[in-house]
Amino acid sequence: MKNIVILGSTGSIGKNSLEIIDKFKDKFNVLALSANKNINLLEKQIKKFKVGMAAVYDETLAKQLQKKCRNTEIYSGTDGIKKLCAFKKCDLILNAIIGSSGLKYTVESIYNRKNIALANKESYVMAGPILNDLIRKYKVDIIPVDSEHSAIFHLIKNLDSRKDIEKIYLTASGGPFLNKPIQEFVQITIEDALKHPVWSMGGKITVDSATLINKGFEVIEAVHLFKIGYQDIDVVIHPQSIIHSMVKVIDGEIYAQLSPPDMKFPILNALSYPEKLKNPFQSLDLYKLKNLSFQKPDNNKFPLLKYSYDIGKKGGNLPAALSIADDIVVSQFLERKIRFNDIFPGIKNIVENVKYMETPDLDDILRLEKEINYRFEIY
Numbered sequence: 001m002k003n004i005v006i007l008g009s010t011g012s013i014g015k016n017s018l019e020i021i022d023k024f025k026d027k028f029n030v031l032a033l034s035a036n037k038n039i040n041l042l043e044k045q046i047k048k049f050k051v052g053m054a055a056v057y058d059e060t061l062a063k064q065l066q067k068k069c070r071n072t073e074i075y076s077g078t079d080g081i082k083k084l085c086a087f088k089k090c091d092l093i094l095n096a097i098i099g100s101s102g103l104k105y106t107v108e109s110i111y112n113r114k115n116i117a118l119a120n121k122e123s124y125v126m127a128g129p130i131l132n133d134l135i136r137k138y139k140v141d142i143i144p145v146d147s148e149h150s151a152i153f154h155l156i157k158n159l160d161s162r163k164d165i166e167k168i169y170l171t172a173s174g175g176p177f178l179n180k181p182i183q184e185f186v187q188i189t190i191e192d193a194l195k196h197p198v199w200s201m202g203g204k205i206t207v208d209s210a211t212l213i214n215k216g217f218e219v220i221e222a223v224h225l226f227k228i229g230y231q232d233i234d235v236v237i238h239p240q241s242i243i244h245s246m247v248k249v250i251d252g253e254i255y256a257q258l259s260p261p262d263m264k265f266p267i268l269n270a271l272s273y274p275e276k277l278k279n280p281f282q283s284l285d286l287y288k289l290k291n292l293s294f295q296k297p298d299n300n301k302f303p304l305l306k307y308s309y310d311i312g313k314k315g316g317n318l319p320a321a322l323s324i325a326d327d328i329v330v331s332q333f334l335e336r337k338i339r340f341n342d343i344f345p346g347i348k349n350i351v352e353n354v355k356y357m358e359t360p361d362l363d364d365i366l367r368l369e370k371e372i373n374y375r376f377e378i379y
């Protein structure tokens with residue numbers, strides 16, 4: 001029996017993971033859950049899985065929930081969520097918090113020597129080298145939940161990433177605007193951006209997929225997770241989203257991982273790792289696949305992908321700035337304050353106003369979030 005803590009249980013990854021856990025009651029036990037503010041769903045989850053401890057980021061909402069869940073200890077705020085990272089009984093923490101704020105809980109989990117199923121890609125984007133040092137020092141396992149990284153994680157298990165790998169092909173669906181002419185980008189609405197052709201996900205990540213910055217983040221994540229260079233990763237547009245990534249070995253062979261575009265696959269994989277469990281969901285029917293196509297991304301239409309590579313290569317505190325800037329600018333877009341075409345210039349403006357630090361420490365990175373938020377969120 002694995003005791004699991006889920007951070008961000010009311011988001012898309014959190015909901016999917018509880019659906020899986022529900023199918024494997026003899027394998028997994030939910031120890032604690034956290035949510036930002038969706039207390040109605042959290043209450044249902046707490047009752048269904050008989051969860052003893054939970055945390056709600058919003059203090060007022062935490063108090064409301066406590067009245068409804070008398071048998072559950074409800075904590076609040078950053079410190080409340082951090083408490084969930086420290087339970088003695090916990091075997092695995094699933095960090096499914098979206099955005100830059102997830103980093104501090106990844107770090108807290110490492111400090112408590114907990115293995116992490118990591119869905120919060122921003123952790124590696126913001127603090128890749130720092131996380132790698134901490135992981136070595138505290139001897140914890142990080143199992144990626146992001147579908148592409150989950151694929152690569154399994155594909156390269158028997159390879160030496162320093163000498164065997166020639167190229168990693170990170171696949172991307174291309175998002176809703178893959179075939180939209182660039183001239184029409186000025187008219188893109190929120191509704192258009194939220195209509196992802198393949199994946200069903202939360203608002204922020206769906207917009208990130210539409211601008212392709214999501215793929216840019218994933219490139220940075222892969223560099224640190226697999227300890228490879230930026231020149232060794234290519235992004236390949238693969239609209240069917242059946243192949244979740246590929247690895248080209250120096251002997252010329254390419255290994256690929258295939259499954260339906262459903263996050264339950266990489267989540268199940270991460271929760272059960274290193275064990276394999278029989279899949280209770282619909283798996284891939286090869287005979288129903290019509291074609292699998294591949295193309296290069298269009299950097300003119302999607303400048304944030306190339307920009308992410310540039311920022312990743314510059315390193316230091318800039319990838320963290322990129323992640324924080326994206327949180328801010330995408331939320332402005334979702335609040336209808338700016339247009340789709342304003343997202344890239346908005347992000348660039350924030351990143352370029354950050355003072356470059358070559359080797360920031362964790363406090364520098366965490367402070368950066370407060371500094372940028374303070375300067376840019378209040379208008």
Ligand code: MN
Nearest residue numbers: 146147148218
């Ligand atoms: Mn992904």
